[in-house]
């Protein structure tokens with residue numbers, strides 16, 4: 482398995498992780514209808530068998546169910562894994578103690594003594610200042626409740642501020658988890674990737690398959706289920722606009738005997754300091770996504786994909 486440092490002083494993890502938002506989430510993904518615990522347990526086992534060691538969840542996914550499932554699966558597994566979860570900076574969390582309490586609840590659901598990576602899900606600071614929040618997170622690192630701090634959906638300025646506040650307490654900012662795929666490349670034009678590289682912060686790329694759009698399986702005749710049906714990108718006109726990118730993905734998939742998802746993910750892994758975390762609901766998807774590693778697009782193919790996806794910069 483190809484590995485990367487999760488951040489420069491951090492643990493070595495698989496160069497692709499698995500996102501577990503859909504594990505237990507009924508509202509967006511429809512957990513409990515076409516798939517359930519058996520399927521996501523098989524996804525976990527297939528990911529482990531393929532050498533994946535990084536799993537991303539959040540306390541909000543399935544209102545705790547994703548963390549509970551991941552905790553159960555990792556407990557049953559003999560293989561060491563790196564668990565990343567997220568804290569919701571909701572308005573009713575007012576004090577440093579509320580942060581520590583949220584961490585303790587995640588520890589309990591995940592069935593671990595210390596969380597490998599604890600990320601702030603959104604940059605909201607309703608009633609808790611960044612000073613209080615990152616002070617509490619630094620304290621949690623010093624107490625051993627969490628091993629590293631990350632942020633998510635933070636802009637360049639917000640990321641720099643978090644990096645500074647943590648740095649003042651001797652704690653690195655390990656990651657910024659942001660949306661990044663061949664058809665969501667705004668973090669490049671916003672200067673976020675450049676700033677992350679400068680500050681030695683890893684980008685965890687979420688929705689790296691654009692929620693299934695880049696797998697090529699959705700067509701006007703075969704739309705997705707659930708909440709994605711209202712997303713314009715999955716409608717006939719939206720799908721047509723993607724053709725310059727999806728046609729290339731299909732072409733390169735044929736050349737390398739890979740799937741379109743594997744090509745889309747492989748392209749992301751060629752970006753320095755980026756680790757994609759594709760969601761997987763089934764063993765087949767987990768195995769497929771892990772197979773994005775261990776082979777290479779040619780330099781020309783990487784460039785051609787970059788050029789074709791410039792409208793999404």
Ligand SMILES: NC(=O)c1ccc[n+]([C@@H]2O[C@H](COP(=O)([O-])OP(=O)(O)OC[C@H]3O[C@@H](n4cnc5c(N)ncnc54)[C@H](OP(=O)(O)O)[C@@H]3O)[C@@H](O)[C@H]2O)c1
Pocket residue numbers: 499500501502503537538602633634658659686687688689690691692693696698705742758759760761762765766767769770
């Ligand atoms: N920090 C944040 O704000 C934030 C936001 C969103 C996501 N995330 C994290 O990022 C992870 C991934 O993002 P995401 O779930 O939004 O989108 P994604 O990874 O782009 O897409 C995942 C979906 O694509 C389909 N899929 C996955 N692998 C496939 C394969 N090999 N072949 C065919 N279809 C495949 C599955 O849905 P179908 O089978 O139904 O098509 C799966 O649920 C999440 O699980 C979560 O951990 C974080």
